[in-house]
Amino acid sequence: MEEKFEQFLHEITEKIIPLTRDAHIAYFDASISGKPEDYKKASDLELKLSKVYSDRHAFNELKKFKEKNEINDLFLKRQLDLLYNTFLSHQMNEDLLEEIIKLSTKVEEKFATYRAPLNGDTLTENQIDEILENSTDSKQLEETWLASKKIGEEIFNDVLTLVKLRNRGAQELGFPNYFEMSLELNEQNSAGILKIFDLLDSKISAEFEKIKSTIDEHLSAKYNVPEEKLMPWHYQDKFFQLGPKIYNVDLDKFFEDKDIVELSRQYFNGLDLNIDDILARSDLYEKEGKYQHAYCTDIDRSGDVRILCNIKPNYKWMGTMLHELGHAVYDKYINPDLPWLLRTHSHIFTTEAIAMLFGRFASNPEWLKDMSIVTEDEIAPFADDCIESLRTEQIIFSRWVQVVFRFEREMYARPDQDLNKLWWELVSKYQKLQKPEGRNKPDWAAKIHISLYPAYYHNYMLGELLASQLYYYIKDKVLNQTGKKTVSFVGEKEVGNYLKNLFFNYGAVYPWNEMIKKSTGEGLNPAYYATQFVENGKE
Numbered sequence: 001m002e003e004k005f006e007q008f009l010h011e012i013t014e015k016i017i018p019l020t021r022d023a024h025i026a027y028f029d030a031s032i033s034g035k036p037e038d039y040k041k042a043s044d045l046e047l048k049l050s051k052v053y054s055d056r057h058a059f060n061e062l063k064k065f066k067e068k069n070e071i072n073d074l075f076l077k078r079q080l081d082l083l084y085n086t087f088l089s090h091q092m093n094e095d096l097l098e099e100i101i102k103l104s105t106k107v108e109e110k111f112a113t114y115r116a117p118l119n120g121d122t123l124t125e126n127q128i129d130e131i132l133e134n135s136t137d138s139k140q141l142e143e144t145w146l147a148s149k150k151i152g153e154e155i156f157n158d159v160l161t162l163v164k165l166r167n168r169g170a171q172e173l174g175f176p177n178y179f180e181m182s183l184e185l186n187e188q189n190s191a192g193i194l195k196i197f198d199l200l201d202s203k204i205s206a207e208f209e210k211i212k213s214t215i216d217e218h219l220s221a222k223y224n225v226p227e228e229k230l231m232p233w234h235y236q237d238k239f240f241q242l243g244p245k246i247y248n249v250d251l252d253k254f255f256e257d258k259d260i261v262e263l264s265r266q267y268f269n270g271l272d273l274n275i276d277d278i279l280a281r282s283d284l285y286e287k288e289g290k291y292q293h294a295y296c297t298d299i300d301r302s303g304d305v306r307i308l309c310n311i312k313p314n315y316k317w318m319g320t321m322l323h324e325l326g327h328a329v330y331d332k333y334i335n336p337d338l339p340w341l342l343r344t345h346s347h348i349f350t351t352e353a354i355a356m357l358f359g360r361f362a363s364n365p366e367w368l369k370d371m372s373i374v375t376e377d378e379i380a381p382f383a384d385d386c387i388e389s390l391r392t393e394q395i396i397f398s399r400w401v402q403v404v405f406r407f408e409r410e411m412y413a414r415p416d417q418d419l420n421k422l423w424w425e426l427v428s429k430y431q432k433l434q435k436p437e438g439r440n441k442p443d444w445a446a447k448i449h450i451s452l453y454p455a456y457y458h459n460y461m462l463g464e465l466l467a468s469q470l471y472y473y474i475k476d477k478v479l480n481q482t483g484k485k486t487v488s489f490v491g492e493k494e495v496g497n498y499l500k501n502l503f504f505n506y507g508a509v510y511p512w513n514e515m516i517k518k519s520t521g522e523g524l525n526p527a528y529y530a531t532q533f534v535e536n537g538k539e
Contacts, residue, residue: 001070008061009079012052013340019049021300028297031308034113034289043105050097053090062087078509079341085185092169100165104452107158111448112291114154116147123147125292126312133236133245138223145233152446159442159451163415166454179412182455187347187511190409193458196526197405200398200461201430203530208395211243212432215392218246232433239447240431243396247385251315251363254373260311263371264321267361271489272496273329281306293448294320296327296355301343305331315362323359330354333504347512348456352463354499357470361488363390370490387486394464394533401461402430407444408455419444466516468528473520474498 023045030038052058062084071077090097115122123131123144131144166178175181183190219234220227236244245251261284268275281304283290294309307324311317330351334343345351361367365383368374379386403426410422423444424435444450449457474489476482478498489495503519513523 001065001068002073002076005065005071005076005080008058008065009076009083009339009341012058012083015052016049017300017340019045019052021304023049024297024299028283028299028306028308030109031112031291031295032283032287034109034291036109039105039109039112043101046105047098047101050090050101051094053087054092054094054097055087056091059087059091075339075342075509079339082341082508085187088173089181089185092172096165096169096172100162100169103158103162103165107155107162108452110155111151111452113289114151116144116150118143118147124286126286126310128238129316132233132238136223138225138234141223141233142231145238148238149441149443149446152442152444155451156442156445159445160415160419162451163411163454167412167415177412179409179455186455193405193462194409196462196465197402197458199526201402203526203534204395204398207534208399209432211392211395215244215246219244230434231436232427235433239400240433241397241400242393245389246392247389249382249385249389251386251389254368255313255315255318258313258318258373260313260318260321263318263373264325267322267371267490268325268329270491270493272493273333273499275325275329275332277303278305278307278325278328278332282308284309284311286310294324296324296331298331298344301331301334301340302336303332319359319362322361323355326355326358327351329499330504333500334507335505338507338509342508344508346506346508346510346515347459349459349462350466350503350512350515352459353466353470354503356460356463356467360390360467360471363393364486364488366486367488367490370488391533394529396431397464398461399430401457403427404447404450404457405461406430408450408457411444411450412454462524465526465529466524468532469516469520469525470503471532472528 023042026038026042026045030042062080065071065080066084071080115124116128117123128144128148132141132148135141135144163178170176170178170181173181175184180190183193215235216227216230219225219230223230223234225234232240234244261279265275265279284307286292290310291308292310294307296305296307298305305328307321307328309317309320309324311321330345334345336343363386365379365386368386369376369379403423407419407423407426410417411419420440420442423442424439427433428435474495475484475487478494479487479489479492481487503515506515506518509515510518517523
């Protein structure tokens with residue numbers, strides 16, 4: 001039976017591998033050019049790949065292998081489980097699958113090429129962020145915030161159609177809806193994730209309310225607006241994801257004359273996680289029509305790892321580069337001798353954890369000093385504020401993820417409900433923001449993840465939990481620095497060796513919680529996140 005399955009694997013991966021590579025290259029090229037013909041090419045290749053996974057005969061063969069339960073080899077059994085789940089998610093009607101892919105590509109192209117209209121001009125995402133972060137004119141802030149939401153009005157009908165199409169496909173396969181199917185086929189379940197989020201809510205809500213009160217007091221003085229009249233556009237980002245700058249430290253100032261790429265190169269190379277080849281293949285700066293966000297892609301699981309960014313010399317893009325390169329080194333250093341199907345991360349949130357572990361260092365005072373971005377004398381007056389800034393970001397982010405996770409869960413369960421109302425109910429409950437009077441627009445659709453990357457966002461929070469667990473494990477066990485409150489890992493090759501040998505190397509050989517146990521000695525444990533951020537890192 002194992003010999004038969006190995007033959008099956010050989011035949012199926014001969015089809016999957018080249019199509020996957022070509023689809024990834026086409027999408028990367030389209031992200032840079034923004035050209036409709038490039039997005040069409042990417043869509044066509046994605047459709048070809050999906051047809052391999054939707055092959056009924058191949059799926060029936062997989063079902064037989066699974067039902068016979070005669071495959072005991074660790075690598076083969078794991079490949080069977082992963083391949084079965086992927087095939088199952090594609091067993092919906094082929095016409096329906098094609099409709100989903102084409103509509104998703106249409107929405108993706110719209111996001112990539114969209115520039116928000118404002119007073120006869122158009123704004124990039126970076127320009128919107130700069131105005132929201134720096135302006136003190138409430139009218140300009142309101143106009144900019146409203147402009148940033150216009151994309152939602154243009155695409156929400158398509159997004160809602162996508163939700164219903166995805167649900168129809170999931171229900172054809174016996175699942176209640178697409179959200180529940182996605183979690184189950186990614187080795188999670190909605191009830192289990194909800195339990196973690198309820199626990200986070202109980203641990204963080206009181207601390208969030210204290211922080212929100214401090215923020216409101218600060219913003220009220222800054223904008224000369226009574227606290228009770230502060231609106232979402234006063235909180236310095238489009239969705240109140242990370243929180244405004246209220247501490248006596250201007251993190252942007254530290255990077256305004258720095259080479260973000262070179263700092264990233266020095267840092268990762270110093271950990272013995274060389275990124276020279278990754279940077280050489282990547283596209284890092286703004287271009288007309290280019291996708292305005294950032295991502296990492298493993299083109300072929302054979303060493304061609306790339307990132308896409310739109311770098312500016314500021315704190316946000318320093319953190320983003322560290323984040324995306326965290327994804328990239330994970331992909332690069334997975335054991336190249338593993339079978340292709342296992343030559344990927346254990347779970348999407350385990351790669352998010354590595355990205356977040358590194359992304360946090362952009363505001364770490366030890367890191368800023370050890371990287372010679374600032375001197376000890378320069379950072380000393382701001383060290384506590386840097387730590388408090390990251391803590392605030394984390395707690396505010398945790399509330400934002402509560403909104404997205406719960407919104408998506410409800411949207412897929414009942415897509416015909418009043419989604420605009422649901423959105424603002426959740427924003428009010430978890431973020432304590434006021435809905436603008438009379439506002440009844442699909443602001444939820446302006447968030448690219450809700451529109452295009454469904455049932456994904458909760459993994460960012462799971463990634464944050466694991467990032468804290470890894471941070472303490474490395475600090476205390478790998479570097480033996482238990483007494484230190486903050487560490488930077490700068491120049492510590494032991495960190496790179498630990499990650500390469502006891503985290504990245506495993507690839508997808510083990511389910512996520514088993515892999516975490518092998519790497520840290522215990523399963524996913526939210527206590528480390530609470531220690532680091534709710535208790536402000538007190539040992």
